[in-house]
Amino acid sequence: MKAIIYTSNTGSTAEYAQLLGKELNLPVHSLQQAKNKVPAGSEIIYLGWIMAGGIKGYKEAAKLYKVRAVCGVGMGQTGTQLKEIRDKNVIPKRIPLFTLQGNFDVKKLHGAYRFMMNVMVKIAGKGLANKTDRTPEEDDMLDMMVNGGKRVSLQNLKAVTEWYKSLN
Numbered sequence: 011m012k013a014i015i016y017t018s019n020t021g022s023t024a025e026y027a028q029l030l031g032k033e034l035n036l037p038v039h040s041l042q043q044a045k046n047k048v049p050a051g052s053e054i055i056y057l058g059w060i061m062a063g064g065i066k067g068y069k070e071a072a073k074l075y076k077v078r079a080v081c082g083v084g085m086g087q088t089g090t091q092l093k094e095i096r097d098k099n100v101i102p103k104r105i106p107l108f109t110l111q112g113n114f115d116v117k118k119l120h121g122a123y124r125f126m127m128n129v130m131v132k133i134a135g136k137g138l139a140n141k142t143d144r145t146p147e148e149d150d151m152l153d154m155m156v157n158g159g160k161r162v163s164l165q166n167l168k169a170v171t172e173w174y175k176s177l178n
């Protein structure tokens with residue numbers, strides 16, 4: 011494996027990429043930087059933040075590099091939404107996919123993203139707030155939406171590090 015390459019908006023995906031780089035002893039670059047530093051065709055692990063189900067930068071990364079694993083960083087819990095994300099992003103079965111829960115804070119967003127999430131928080135947040143039989147996952151999601159939340163942790167990368175170690 012040559013490198014870890016990522017695309018982040020508010021920093022969670024960058025944090026995960028750095029944590030993973032330390033764990034696996036691999037260099038870490040944003041997709042923008044990588045274009046000058048990591049030769050096309052190299053084997054990489056790609057991490058991108060999730061926007062409306064899409065993993066930002068994945069298509070571009072897959073054109074440039076041999077993507078050996080993908081991590082999508084979103085506000086949903088780690089290890090959930092795997093089928094939806096795989097289908098939506100057309101990630102082939104042979105490529106392992108992981109989802110990681112990142113941070114969420116409307117105040118850190120700008121422009122269209124802030125507008126979109128304000129609408130989402132109003133609509134989905136209201137729906138969840140009015141629900142009387144919320145699951146623990148839904149409680150967590152509501153808390154993230156209303157209060158913001160920081161969920162980046164090394165623990166969430168466990169499945170990714172285990173997969174990597176199983177290669178050798």
Ligand SMILES: Cc1cc2nc3c(=O)[nH]c(=O)nc-3n(C[C@H](O)[C@H](O)[C@H](O)COP(=O)(O)O)c2cc1C
Pocket residue numbers: 017018019020021022023024059060061062063064083084085086111112113114115119122123124126127
């Ligand atoms: C416009 C917008 C759309 C989003 N859509 C999703 C989504 O479909 N699923 C999800 O789990 N998280 C979604 N999120 C939450 C982000 O993926 C989450 O906050 C993530 O931690 C952001 O990563 P970053 O800090 O690297 O930018 C969305 C966020 C924004 C701003």
